[in-house]
Amino acid sequence: MNPEDSALFGQEMKTIQKIIDVVTEFVINYSFQIVGALIILLIGLKLSGWLSRLVLRLCDKRNIDVTLSRFFASSTKILVMMFVIIIAIAKFGISIAPFIAALGAVAFGSSLAIQGPLSNYGSGLTLILTRPFVVGNTITVQDVSGVVEEIRLAATVLTTEDGEELTIPNKLIVGEILRNSFENKIIETSVGISYEDDPEQAIEVLQQVLGQFPEICTDPAPQVGIEAFADSSINIGMRYWVPTKQYFNILYKVNLAIHKALAEADITIPFPQQDIHIKKDAQETAT
Template sequence: MEQEIQNELETITRLTNMVIDFFVNYSFQVIGAIIIFLIGLIVARSIGKFALKLCEKNSVDVTLSLFIASTVKLLIVAMVLVICLGKFGISVAPFVAAIGAVSLSAGLALQGVFSNYGAGFTIILTRPFVVGNTITINDISGVVTEIKLAHTLLATEDGEIITIPNKHIVGEVITNSFANKVVEASVGISYSADPEVAIQVIKQSLAQFDELSQESPPQVGIEAFADSSINIAYRYWVPTDRYFEVQYQVNLAVFKALQTADIEIPFPQREVTLKNAAAE
């Protein structure tokens, strides 16, 4: 029993001596590392805020501004950690090699995710569109509501939210009509009607709608000479979030206006001639 107690006391003594030796030999390094780390955190936070304010001052996109500020802060913290480890005589080379190997494996496994982030970074830098624009990509159209590093969100008139990974945006043909979208329609009138009168009637119908954009005035004219009608085409710009609603109202107004003006809207007709069979 006394021997066991003696062994435990010796163990405690050795541990105590090790702790004392450590603080005697590395006390200044520990204190210095803690001070350097705390100062580094303060400096990293301050420089991060400064970078964010600088980006906001130069009207840089919000997402890109936050990304730059966070990256600057992380880089400074990483450098401070390297300095603190050096105070203890710890070589960071093995850690750098290990981080490199892990990063390579993670990069291969997550290359799809990283490609979205890279594409998002490109979108924010080049700004082919901004929040509030109406864009069309691969027959997908909507109003841009949010641009993130990984994906872009579009909203439709029906309240649907479309999420497009950014890698499917960069490199594709993008149609940007900004806040509005063009409506293209046509109506056929009889060859006996005066097309100039029909064009004027349609223009008056379009002028009744305040929703139509005045920056790009409506266009009305003869589109084609069909078999049984003269096709009058009309184009106008409307807010994207009311595209179908306004289009349906305009079509009804045009139809009623043509009826009121006694302008005939013909329908296809076919004449069939029957011949008597030759007498036997």
């Protein structure tokens, strides 16, 4: 090793030794404070979790909405942990006032950068307090539909019949047209019958079919009636409510049952057809 490398190596070793000395001195001088802070943090973590669960149980006993219950529980946990962290910092004899001032300056400087997330949190708080929908409701917003699984401060989570999970930022919900059909979703469909058939009989058959499915809601009751007089058929319209997560499953079963019931009742489902009348020219007829 040449003299230059040897000198550089010696300088690096001195730097490392200084760092070790500083760390050792800090541990020796503040060992009790470190242990005390860790104990306080562990106790605070346990306490915040216990209080959070306690708030959930109290809200459940008083039949408070699950969305508000979760909000109160999470807020309680965050507040407790904030106080615990302040107490832990105080164990080192450090004043938290400079930290608060620094956080304020950072928040002010980065307000534009975090404008999107902050608007989501503000919108989430609005949804939780105003409660335009709750967990278990079926909502449609921004051309997206699903059952509300969870309402967070930043986003709302929906689930679909296919088991998909949709996460919608809350700022895209507040201020938009929101459709809430609660736990059910409406099926609107129609079937055409021949003009030679009795529409009253067809309506009765369709009502009997819908009554065979216990999943279909009776309040409001299904609606069946003549929807339109088409070119080749009388269209019988149907409107009925089903659980959102069984929407397509029930729709397919009902359609099959309708086809069978109409066939058994000798009611024809016509296909589009046109009658063409050919008229010969008068001169051709004369010759």
